[in-house]
Amino acid sequence: MHTAAPHFVVHLVGPGGAGKTTAGPLLAGRLGWRFVDLDREFIAREGDVAAYMAVHGYAGYAQRNVAVYREAMNARSAPTVFALSSGFMTYGATTEAQYAVLRQAIEHGALTALLLPSFDLETCVEAIVQRQLARPYLSGNRANEEARIRERFPAFMALQCARFDSSEAPRELAMRIEQFVRARCAA
Template sequence: MKIKHLYLIGPGGVGKTTVGTIAARRLNLPLIDLDTEFCEGINNIGQYIRNNGYEKYVIENSRLFTKQLSIQTRPSLFVLSSGFLATDTSPETLARNQKHIRQSGTSILLLPSLVPAEAAEIVSTRQMQRGLGLTPATETAKYLSRISTYQNFADHQIVSNKKPEEIAQEVCELIRSLKLG
């Protein structure tokens, strides 16, 4: 199966950015971190949401993704935002995002555990360490509300709570088993 792009997906706090950075470097692939692109090209995500609302953020983030997708000239590794494929707002935008991902590549879901309560606790702890003013209860609820959507959508899953370098190695092995192009 030939694919063009690879997409790391999942709720916030599963390690997409850290693992994606390591894997892209090891595989010599361009890395497009959608959160970084948003912050550098549009605005700080938290500030944008406070000023414009979450639904407008979802729509603008989707536009940014479409733009980034259109300018990639070779296989790339995308790190997608936590709500990019699973949120309770703007269903038409989510459907469009899912269609773009299906048509342009393969998705890899990162999870720290298959046990929902255990994974939610790990993710919540990681999210609290970011210092973004989040609450454990909110992050746990967000994880639990989104995880089944991600599991049903993902082409592949990597379940690991190992060190990021080890998870990145698993991602690299999976990607190498796929044919890029």
């Protein structure tokens, strides 16, 4: 049973390894909502992300990823929990014509939640790097993963949205975000 009208959307934002795709399905299940992983949506439409970037570059990937997000948003017909790609909130303002407006709308959305394993830079970097390097499907190395989170951390910390420490067990995190969502939906 859905707990809200079809227009409700939770956006989970944060770096890779923050817990969006682990806690997201648990949250969606608790709410009785649909779960969408933007990375999976991209792969379903375009194939491997690294291969796409090899051909189109990061800017081309970012532009297409914004388009995939819009397509997925337009296709939904029920309340949805969206796990956004790790860099989605850090793309350049010129990624596509309306990206800055879209980014601002997500950032200031009543149901947007930033997930970070710590709000301290060094603790966050170590946790993210450990999580990312434990993923067998990623070909990253420690230096690249560390540089990526160090570069993006200030942008994530500057976001004006609800923040959640994702260092706890995924079920506990999903429960805390569920409480936040239910309170916001009731207001």
